[in-house]
Amino acid sequence: MMNSEQDDKDRELLKDVLTGRTFTIADLIAKEGGDFLKGESPVPKLLQVKTELNLLIKENVADSLGALKATLQDLVDENELEIAKNLDQPLIALVEIIESLINKPNLLYEFVRRVDMKWGQTYGKRPHFQSPGQPPHPDDDYTHESVRQKLNDFLYILKI
Numbered sequence: 522m523m524n525s526e527q528d529d530k531d532r533e534l535l536k537d538v539l540t541g542r543t544f545t546i547a548d549l550i551a552k553e554g555g556d557f558l559k560g561e562s563p564v565p566k567l568l569q570v571k572t573e574l575n576l577l578i579k580e581n582v583a584d585s586l587g588a589l590k591a592t593l594q595d596l597v598d599e600n601e602l603e604i605a606k607n608l609d610q611p612l613i614a615l616v617e618i619i620e621s622l623i624n625k626p627n628l629l630y631e632f633v634r635r636v637d638m639k640w641g642q643t644y645g646k647r648p649h650f651q652s653p654g655q656p657p658h659p660d661d662d663y664t665h666e667s668v669r670q671k672l673n674d675f676l677y678i679l680k681i
Contacts (some may be wrong), residue, residue, distance in 0.1 A: 570604060570611045577615075584677050586662055588640035589609055589671060592632065593619075595639075612679055619676050623669060626653065638662045 562569065582591045597604065600618055607614040619656045622629050630653050640663060641648035649658035657664035 542675060545550060566608055567601065567605055570577075570608055571601070574604070574611055574615055578675075581678050583671055586643075588636050588643060588663065589668060591643075592636045592639050595635075596632075614677065616679050619679070621671050623672050623676070630665060633663055633665050633668045636668060637661070 541663055574597045577604075578590055578593045578597070582590050582593060597615070600614065603617065604611055604614045622632050630651075634650055637648035637650055640646075649661035651657040651661060651664055653665070
């Protein structure tokens with residue numbers, strides 16, 4: 522803003538104050554902060570990126586029951602540091618998170634356990650936990666292999 526315009530605004534504000542108009546803190550904020558957020562989103566970039574990643578999960582993970590999607594979205598929230606390191610290319614962080622689940626059996630087993638727990642909480646039923654190296658329960662919707670396959674399918678979509 523040009524100095525003469527700022528001077529005019531200052532004079533107008535002073536005139537209002539002097540003529541008995543009630544001067545409030547809102548007037549001061551409006552005067553001083555009018556251009557503060559100009560061109561910028563008031564939503565922090567990390568929150569924007571996490572929201573976009575969660576939407577991507579919601580729209581692209583094959584999971585009719587929803588527990589896998591919800592648990593993946595929890596992982597996005599839990600891995601803020603990794604995502605913050607890749608704010609300009611957040612898919613890199615998401616790919617790394619998913620690849621670590623697929624490539625590290627212990628992480629995958631724990632992740633599937635979390636998915637089963639989420640399913641149990643959502644549907645009010647006792648989940649079926651598959652032990653490593655054991656066959657899954659016949660009624661288990663989230664087995665180690667089924668979750669691994671769904672993660673691989675999602676990873677394929679991310680890399681296209």
